[in-house]
Amino acid sequence: MRYKAVIFDLDGTLLDTLEDLAFAANRILADNNFPTHPVGAYRTFVGEGLRVLIERILPEGHRETVVVTKMMAAFEEVYAECWHVRSAPYPGIASLLDYLTAKEIRLSILSNKPDQFTRLCVHRMLSGWHFDPVFGQRPGIPKKPDPTAALEIAHILDLSPASILYVGDSGVDMHTARAAMMDVAGVLWGFRDGDELRRAGARYLVARPEDLLPILFPV
Numbered sequence: 001m002r003y004k005a006v007i008f009d010l011d012g013t014l015l016d017t018l019e020d021l022a023f024a025a026n027r028i029l030a031d032n033n034f035p036t037h038p039v040g041a042y043r044t045f046v047g048e049g050l051r052v053l054i055e056r057i058l059p060e061g062h063r064e065t066v067v068v069t070k071m072m073a074a075f076e077e078v079y080a081e082c083w084h085v086r087s088a089p090y091p092g093i094a095s096l097l098d099y100l101t102a103k104e105i106r107l108s109i110l111s112n113k114p115d116q117f118t119r120l121c122v123h124r125m126l127s128g129w130h131f132d133p134v135f136g137q138r139p140g141i142p143k144k145p146d147p148t149a150a151l152e153i154a155h156i157l158d159l160s161p162a163s164i165l166y167v168g169d170s171g172v173d174m175h176t177a178r179a180a181m182m183d184v185a186g187v188l189w190g191f192r193d194g195d196e197l198r199r200a201g202a203r204y205l206v207a208r209p210e211d212l213l214p215i216l217f218p219v
């Protein structure tokens with residue numbers, strides 16, 4: 001078997017978290033008399049961590065560090081109440097994870113979502129499977145697309161990057177995997193489109209979770 005482990009991105013790959021993220025972000029915008037955004041716009045705002053999300057949703061001219069920092073704290077407060085309301089695994093993820101577990105493929109998660117929310121989401125929505133390690137964005141560790149955390153996972157699993165398949169839904173994920181010398185599959189059910197994934201270097205593009213099986217277990 002070529003791949004012994006999979007590193008999954010979280011938002012837009014395993015979990016559809018878009019509506020809860022958009023709800024919390026729009027709430028803090030409205031609370032501060034800033035214009036809100038349609039839920040779909042958040043597909044391009046999410047993916048590079050909380051600070052970048054806040055910078056992207058604020059109107060130009062209101063992105064000073066002090067405003068961004070205040071809005072980050074406000075977001076964390078609102079999201080702490082709503083992160084689980086409308087979020088859930090995408091269709092087909094449960095069966096995929098069951099199958100990978102039965103085949104003894106090791107499972108791991110690497111997200112740019114703040115680490116505490118990453119762990120909460122995994123604990124509540126993906127507790128039926130064993131993911132280890134689970135890393136969100138941690139203070140002092142460079143976020144994706146820097147390959148540091150992906151390589152840390154390879155080290156913890158005691159596997160070479162070549163024996164790990166990275167699965168994600170954004171250009172940031174594709175760049176992360178390539179920088180870590182891992183093969184990468186881009187998923188088309190997430191927040192970004194196939195063009196972005198292809199341009200960022202996706203080796204495979206998959207339309208449904210079960211389409212990962214022939215990649216992981218070629219006949």
Ligand SMILES: O=C(O)COP(=O)(O)O
Binds near residue numbers: 053113114
């Ligand atoms: O919350 C984010 O910025 C993105 O999270 P992801 O890395 O799981 O897509």
